[in-house]
Amino acid sequence: SEGLSGEVKPRVLLMGLRRSGKSSIQKVVFHKMSPNETLFLESTNKICREDVSSSSFVSFQIWDFPGQIDFFDPTFDYEMIFRGTGALIFVIDSQDDYVEALSRLHLTVTRAYKVNPDINFEVFIHKVDGLSDDHKIEKQGDIRKRASDDLADARLERIHLSFYLTSIYDHSIFEAFSKVVQKLIPQLPTLENLLNIFISNSGIEKAFLFDVVSKIYIATDSSPVDMQTYELCCDMIDVVIDISCIYGLTEEDAATGSPYDKDSMAIIRLNNTTVVYLKEVTKFLAMVCFLREESFERKVDVLSVFISIL
Numbered sequence: 435s436e437g438l439s440g441e442v443k444p445r446v447l448l449m450g451l452r453r454s455g456k457s458s459i460q461k462v463v464f465h466k467m468s469p470n471e472t473l474f475l476e477s478t479n480k481i482c483r484e485d486v487s488s489s490s491f492v493s494f495q496i497w498d499f500p501g502q503i504d505f506f507d508p509t510f511d512y513e514m515i516f517r518g519t520g521a522l523i524f525v526i527d528s529q530d531d532y533v534e535a536l537s538r539l540h541l542t543v544t545r546a547y548k549v550n551p552d553i554n555f556e557v558f559i560h561k562v563d564g565l566s567d568d569h570k571i572e573k574q575g576d577i578r579k580r581a582s583d584d585l586a587d588a589r590l591e592r593i594h595l596s597f598y599l600t601s602i603y604d605h606s607i608f609e610a611f612s613k614v615v616q617k618l619i620p621q622l623p624t625l626e627n628l629l630n631i632f633i634s635n636s637g638i639e640k641a642f643l644f645d646v647v648s649k650i651y652i653a654t655d656s657s658p659v660d661m662q663t664y665e666l667c668c669d670m671i672d673v674v675i676d677i678s679c680i681y682g683l684t685e686e687d688a689a690t691g692s693p694y695d696k697d698s699m700a701i702i703r704l705n706n707t708t709v710v711y712l713k714e715v716t717k718f719l720a721m722v723c724f725l726r727e728e729s730f731e732r733k734v735d736v737l738s739v740f741i742s743i744l
């Protein structure tokens with residue numbers, strides 16, 4: 435577990451125009467705020483809202499683009515920040531006119547690329563909850579085309595942008611964040627391989643490795659992920675953390691603020707003969723597995739062995 439708990443914290447920068455939804459995304463993904471509460475978030479005037487959270491596997495910072503401020507003024511050391519960044523997420527409000535956002539996107543991406551060509555550029559076409567499916571696809575096509583035309587005009591076609599349709603009102607924001615973070619984990623292929631071997635040799639049907647705080651999954655075996663399974667994992671993590679916070683907090687934990695530790699584990703039997711199993715892997719990570727009731731008794735030992743390999 436050394437490799438996954440130590441120095442490889444993926445660093446993510448969240449940027450976009452004011453009111454595009456950055457604070458809401460942060461609060462919903464990293465602080466368990468319910469989407470409706472974000473309606474009352476206050477707009478701040480700070481350019482950079484730092485939140486390098488020490489409680490999550492992902493470290494994370496937010497940058498605003500308020501109207502008139504020249505973001506690239508020489509007193510602001512953006513070079514240093516871009517150099518340490520793994521992924522730059524640019525949030526575009528799909529319910530608003532996005533001409534200004536696209537020109538900011540272009541400016542940001544080209545500046546950042548000059549400093550650090552290894553950054554992954556991720557565009558969240560956000561607040562799509564108000565749009566029909568057709569409309570979503572259409573919007574994504576339009577934004578993608580305009581952004582790549584801008585890059586082509588600047589002869590920078592080599593810059594690759596990835597696009598995601600997101601909303602804080604469903605799991606799409608977690609799914610998108612998971613994909614962004616997965617790209618930053620060098621051990622991902624190894625982890626996926628291990629998970630594949632693991633499930634093929636046990637009665638387990640599906641296994642995920644989760645960042646507990648953000649409920650981003652950082653790896654899974656190669657069988658497809660369906661939304662319902664993912665949502666079940668999220669519910670399982672919530673239950674474990676909530677129950678631990680209420681009944682499991684020791685004096686030691688109170689100092690660190692987290693009851694999640696190496697003894698954390700839970701088993702929930704669902705009414706359809708499925709068993710969900712959660713086990714701590716590192717300070718930040720948990721394994722969540724799905725298996726049939728009948729394969730359950732035999733397999734728990736295998737799981738412990740697997741986790742000790744990680």
Ligand code: GDP
Pocket residue numbers: 450451452453454455456457458459472473474475476477560561562563564600601602603
């Ligand atoms: P920021 O200035 O970029 O940090 O933007 P905020 O997080 O303050 O969000 C601005 C507004 O957008 C708030 O009223 C949020 O409730 C709203 N918002 C954020 N995300 C979504 C979303 O996915 N869907 C919808 N419909 N509204 C959202």
